[in-house]
Amino acid sequence: MKTLKFGGTSVANAENIKRVVDIIKNQAKDEKTVIVVSAFSKVTDLLSLAAKKAAVADESYKDLLETIEAKHLDALKELLPVGAQSSPLSEVKRLINHLETLLDGCFLLRELTQRTSDTILGFGELLSSFIISEAIKQDNKNSIYKDSRDLIKTNNQHGKAIVNFEKTNKLITDFFAENNYQITVLPGFIARSEDGINTTLGRGGSDYSAAIFAAALDADQLEIWTDVNGMFTANPKIVKQAQAIETLSYQEAMELSHFGAKVLYPPTIQPVLQKGIPIIIKNTFEPENNGSFISDKTSSKPNPVKGISHIDHITLITLEGSGMIGVSGSSKRLFEVLSQEKVNVIFITQASSEHSICIGILNEDSEIAEKAINDAFQIEIAQHKIEPCIVEKDLCIIALVGENMKNHQGLSGRMFSTLGKNNVNIRAIAQGASERNISAVIKEKDVKKALNSLHENFFEEDTKQLNLFVMGVGNVGKIFISQIAQQKKYLKENFKINVRLIAVSNSRKMYFDEDGIDLKKWNDLLDEKGEKADHQDFILKVKTYNLRNSIFVDITASESVSKLYESFLYQSVGVVTCNKIACASEYSNYINLKNISRQYNAPFLYETNVGAGLPIIDTLKNLVASGDKVNKIQAVLSGSLNFIFNNFNEKNSFHDVVKEAGVQGFTEPDPKIDLSGIDVARKILILIRESGHKMDIEEISNESFLPEACLKTEDNDNFFASLIEHSAHFEALYNNALSKDSRLKYVAQYENGKASVGLQLIPKDHPFYNLEGKDNIVLFFTDRYVDQPLLIKGAGAGASVTASGIFADVIRMGNI
Known part of the structure; x- marks a missing residue:
């Protein structure tokens, strides 16, 4: 038996659902198949927003309801022939009417409880699974729709209910023992408590639903169908060079998904891990691609690092003071109070001196956590034995993940050295004894530079990307850019250097492209799309882009441009210049520039100041x-x-x-x-x-x-x-x-x-x-x-x- 789960983008519209039906047709030829589906793309967000608007008496929730209704009715009408639409349309409208009643109730009562929210959010999966079931029946009558709430039983913890596996597994096995249909379609994400109340398994819970069914039925494998070719070495939206990972262990997948790899919901792995059922992550839009294979085996490839992941919107809270040294129970009190406030701790590190404990939590929990901790330790704080907790927001956790990292020396040093060279300051570090994960807390603004730098170092065959910001595109500047264009391929192949032109500027205009300027069209782009040249705006854009290995190239003879070097060096942006003015200015300025260059690890090179190209x-x-x-x-x-x-x-x-x-x-x-x-x-x-x-x-x-x-x-x-x-x-x-x-x-x-x-x-x-x-x-x-x-x-x-x-x-x- 196979279990297939299709995510929201895979079922975003009728066109995509047709792809899904074709995949199911190929997969379910000779064996029973369980199909678990998510809500249509963005529908859960629309439901959540509609519920929140209704609860504050904002009548625009009705517009959102109309959008939801139209989205599902349009898909159904496109998927089914006219003669087969009547009964399914009635069912969809019945569900929409039920949803409308719930939203009207929120509007009248001016409240939205977690229990009501769970029921409302579940309509996305109820609607999508029913429509997809009807679409499958057009090709395969040997299929049936089943409501997951009848089979998955949980406690009453709304928002992220805990599954009662003993009862759930029995209900699933009993149902499928009597179910002779080849294909069974079920909604993901939703469940029901033992006393009949609707619950949900957490955002992303459709993956978890599929894993629950796969484990209960001893499926041969669990297939997660999404819009990418598997789990990637880094977030491909941030790291353009990220690659799909062919094979990884359950533990590696769990670590990566915990640290933000949204292609897989973290709890998904646990049910199938216990049964040794492999997970395959596939792309609905490229079904021929192998995807990522997750099992209990580790890869034998030489690179010990499987992926680099991250969690955004982190707050670091530090509790410190001499009153913690040698005092047992301080950690217990800290984590107990956070548990009582239902604050999830993502990151922990503690100095061996016991002088401080540092934890990472989500930004949204920071105010609750700060107050709770200070209240719990108010006596020690009043006696100046412990300081009020220190709160730092707008941070991010980045993590290197790999099962074989423990067998390789120097990975931590390599990681921190790479970040240091790019002026990424590390606020805290954590590494478990298993050495499967090395985590560091950095500023959120540095995450793109950090991920790209680390990915370049660990996955791109030591290829180094240089991002150039060129000021001065006269005679020398034009030839310089033409030389880059001519040698770009050679440098990449022979020197492992990838040169990208990010900005060009003359005295009148400047043009930026974060993805790299076309080296053959830069002049036209500068003339046609360039904005007014401004030195301070130029500096601000370089700072905002915050790209790794950034280099400011000055090909002018301008004194005002030479005065910009200090600003760039302070940002760890290297400076290359043929402009002699800075190095021939006051001796104190010359020495200052060299000192800043060393302090901020930003090379300052000016070989062409004397003798042009001579060494x-x-x-x-x-x-x-x-x-x-x-x-x-x-x-x-x-x-x-x-x-x-x-x-x-x-x-x-x-x-x-x-x-x-x-x-x-x-x-x-x-x-x-x-x-x-x-x-x-x-x-x-x-x-x-x-x-x-x-x-x-x-x-x-x-x-x-x-x-x-x-x-x-x-x-x-x-x-x-x-x-x-x-x-x-x-x-x-x-x-x-x-x-x-x-x-x-x-x-x-x-x-x-x-x-x-x-x-x-x-x-x-x-x-x-x-x-x-x-x-x-x-x-x-x-x-x-x-x-x-x-x-x-x-x-x-x-x-x-x-x-x-x-x-x-x-x-x-x-x-x-």
Whole structure:
């Protein structure tokens, strides 16, 4: 014999019920089959709301009743041929009329007792099971409808009645011993007390009903048909990468369902566990899928963790004080008072010092629990032996579940390390001796990030998802995004890094998509759907999304954008930037950013601040970390200035070469930033600081080669005009170098605590003489590199190499 249970979404409407009938037809070919059904989707909620409205004299309960009636009549009319509708329609209307009488009574009496509520809520299952029974009869006359209330007997605890299994099992076996029908349809959720009062088995109780029938009848298996392909490794609505679990033990299923896996009602497992009857969770809409198989056997797969689950809306209550140390009975008093108030304790942890006891309960019980506990310990509180209980709301319990976890070391550390790296603060921890479950209490706002981070770590082959928030999508920004698009598949396959673009922003607009922006359409989406750009709104959205491995990418030269880094780092959002302003700002700000980065575990990477895509800063950091000391730095750090002086000659005017450098993307939008030397000064300052020396930009000597009039221009048009006006000055610089058989190079250097930047004449025997194009070169003289300095040379300007340097920092974050 088989027992099949169909959930609310499986019987939401006539179309879905037709699917159910087809499944039953295939399943019940050769053996007796018991069918247990839930109410139509959302109907129980409608019944509950209608009852509550009626009890407060809100006449809109009548509208809800009409909706309920129409929903069932429409389904029946679509399922049955016209000639077969008369009698079933009469029965449905009779049930609706009975329901209406009960609701009218609530309206007149202005009250809703738990007993009445149980009766009203049961109409969902009564209506759905009757309609589905009639639909099955159209194909299989060898079927019958039976009211579960005649068979399942409980006590009078309304809302979640306790089953009397001795009487229930006898009634079920006696009925089916005489029942020769191939298919029996029964309503789930509802029961009746021994003195004939209607009761219910708790929300989700239809699963429990099915398990009761399966156990009493020694069924071969219990099938739970729902709208997903089984129990998942995490809630698929929160974790998009969640996978269906093929096999799991009763205990694992029980733990997962207790911690919020709504696909299975927790009490369901107990009746079938005792009989060793397997449970199969199947998808009504993909019946060919294997689903999840639950039995007394554990999986032999290497991953000891079966799933990650959670319970929302938790309050943590802590009772603490020296008056509890060594005093027997404190725990008993605490749990006794909670039991008397019918407060369910979900989570317990106690310090070994006996100084405190911490419990987790549902938010809705927090006020009752707080008052009850404080009243119970009022004498100790008055004597200051125990503190009034501490109440923390808006929390969530997350749990790792797996039968084989006890045989693997380091899982707790791995769990907590993953949460810590994503700045998820743990408020409390609990782990049973069976080690089947490791639970932690966190803030509710962090649940999405926590679940995704843990799932990524335990189930996604160590694939790390990076969520990028990009500000600045000009020339470099566009190339950066195109590089992501080009390399996305390669990174995922070879480096286990999944890069997602969550936000893009320019100076006018910003566009966000929590599920990831299409890398081929980002520009159009920004133009067409982007909202007005606002730095504070941008920060707020990043904070609200609260995604794991979030990275803010600054591809601007904006001082105002550089001031946002602190806000992001405080949120444990990593920062990647080619913008030199922050690292070249006041020394105190530079140090502060690095300290925040370490404190909040938020990487702060800026390799492209010096040398675009060249590994200058990274090399320098490794030198210092290995114990070497930098004594002197000589460098050509401006690819744009090197390009300009390499191409400035008798044939090409200084004005024309500077223009061309801008066209090729070698200069900043404002070329004075490059030509004034401030950009080079910032770069050498960053290298000095990374070498471990304290310095501010005002201490760097900057001898400008530009005439004062050029420096004082207020826009680019006037600046370029001034270059033409002072062409003789630039020609004199060139001719002087030519006469001395030297080349003009803009050099930055540091030695003996002093730094300078400026135009120099470089003779033929100097390493800088043959530096061509837009290349950079850096010489590090250290304790280890004395006679022959460590030399780094290569392209130091250009959109492509800068974008690739930014991309490299992003990948570096993926490997941290």
